[in-house]
Amino acid sequence: MYEIDLSTQKQTLLKQQEVPGGFDSANYVSERHWATAPDGTRVPISLVRHKSFAVSPQSPLLLYGYGSYGMSTDPYFSISALPLLDRGVIYAIAHIRGGQELGRHWYDSGKLLQKTNTFTDFIACADHLVAIGYTSHDRLVIRGGSAGGLLLGAVLNLRPDVCKAACLSVPFVDALNTMLDDTLPLTVGEYEEWGNPNEKQYYDHILSYSPYDNIQAKDYPNVLVLTGFHDTNVSYWEPAKWVAKLREHKTDNNLLLLKTNMVAGHSGASGRYDAIRETAYEYAFMLAILGLNS
Numbered sequence: 541m542y543e544i545d546l547s548t549q550k551q552t553l554l555k556q557q558e559v560p561g562g563f564d565s566a567n568y569v570s571e572r573h574w575a576t577a578p579d580g581t582r583v584p585i586s587l588v589r590h591k592s593f594a595v596s597p598q599s600p601l602l603l604y605g606y607g608s609y610g611m612s613t614d615p616y617f618s619i620s621a622l623p624l625l626d627r628g629v630i631y632a633i634a635h636i637r638g639g640q641e642l643g644r645h646w647y648d649s650g651k652l653l654q655k656t657n658t659f660t661d662f663i664a665c666a667d668h669l670v671a672i673g674y675t676s677h678d679r680l681v682i683r684g685g686s687a688g689g690l691l692l693g694a695v696l697n698l699r700p701d702v703c704k705a706a707c708l709s710v711p712f713v714d715a716l717n718t719m720l721d722d723t724l725p726l727t728v729g730e731y732e733e734w735g736n737p738n739e740k741q742y743y744d745h746i747l748s749y750s751p752y753d754n755i756q757a758k759d760y761p762n763v764l765v766l767t768g769f770h771d772t773n774v775s776y777w778e779p780a781k782w783v784a785k786l787r788e789h790k791t792d793n794n795l796l797l798l799k800t801n802m803v804a805g806h807s808g809a810s811g812r813y814d815a816i817r818e819t820a821y822e823y824a825f826m827l828a829i830l831g832l833n834s
Contacts, residue, residue: 559619567591568625570615575634575661575668581649583661584635584642585669586615593628600830601630601675603666603703607638607658608687609733610647620819627832630674636661636691652735653745659694666702678704681826685709686774686806693751693782696760705762705795705829707822710774710806713751713782716743718775726773752782759792764825766818768804776800797825 541555573585593599602624606613613633621631635641638650638658650658666682669675680703684692689711696706712718719737722728735742747753763786767779783798790796799821801809809818827833 557617557619559622561622563622573668573672575665577637577657577661577664579657579660581637581657581661583637583665585632585665586635587630587632587674588615588621588625589630590625590628595630595674597670597673597676598679599630599675600628600679600681600832601632601669602681602683602826603632603634603662603669604683604688605634605636605662605665605691606684606686606688607634607636607650607662607691609638610640610644612639612641614641623823624826627827629826629830629832632665632669634662634665636665638687651733653741655734655745656694656749658691659698659749662691662695663699663702677702679830681705681707681830683707683709683822685711687712689713689774689779690715690751694749694754696763697749697751697754697756700758700760703761705764705826707764707766707826708779709766709808709822710768710771711751711765711779711782712774714778715750716746716753718778719746724775752778752785755782755785755789757789757791760786760790760794760796762795762825762829763797764795764822765798766808766822767798767800768806768808769800769802770804771806773806795825795829 543552543554568588569591571587575583577583615633636658637646640647670677682692682703689708692706692708693713719734734746737743737746765779765783767776769776787796809815
């Protein structure tokens with residue numbers, strides 16, 4: 541937090557978050573990149589990395605995405621990213637359509653009958669980072685939760701070769717069946733985001749990308765799914781049935797793990813240390829897949 545003298549533009553630091561463990565912000569660099577979507581739209585990517593690790597196609601990279609409800613994923617400082625950055629993992633955010641980073645039109649072009657733009661934008665971001673030599677598909681992990689879990693589920697069906705591993709938290713993966721059940725507390729309000737599947741055009745469109753309905757007999761990457769038994773936003777049976785169907789149809793021998801927290805809701809474990817342990821579990825999966833767990 542800074543105080544700025546508007547007449548002289550002088551900045552005075554008033555408060556800065558304390559970071560234990562010898563943190564030095566000069567060791568890290570933030571970058572902005574632009575990917576090109578299939579329809580020619582330029583999609584921004586925010587990226588942070590540790591300066592001491594050279595960038596190469598062998599660099600491990602974690603790509604995060606959400607892209608729904610007009611919620612912008614702003615790049616902000618996060619202590620929880622440091623254990624990855626300090627191991628040489630590049631952390632990137634794909635500012636895909638469905639969010640509102642570039643204005644209202646960015647949201648409108650990633651919802652309802654244009655929802656698939658969200659998925660192809662994310663794939664374009666992953667491919668771009670590979671193309672510029674920041675990573676390779678077999679060194680890439682993708683991550684998302686809730687509607688971001690729907691994003692990842694759709695991406696895995698479209699391009700299962702896009703990554704080495706995927707981490708889905710409380711994922712909305714049974715979109716069509718959930719949107720057809722108006723007895724669920726959130727369904728009717730969600731018509732504004734996904735459309736009302738009782739109307740044929742929306743039924744057909746949701747069916748075209750719903751992760752559960754589009755699982756095929758083919759190779760998928762390593763997958764970790766985290767959910768909460770008391771989740772009232774995305775019921776625990778959605779990821780459970782998605783994992784069961786994926787386990788039945790996939791043709792690979794990669795890991796497919798489902799971890800259900802029996803005392804958690806949509807926001808994951810409550811309590812400071814339980815939340816840290818949950819993040820550590822997810823990171824342990826990523827680092828093990830990337831060969832960085834030693």
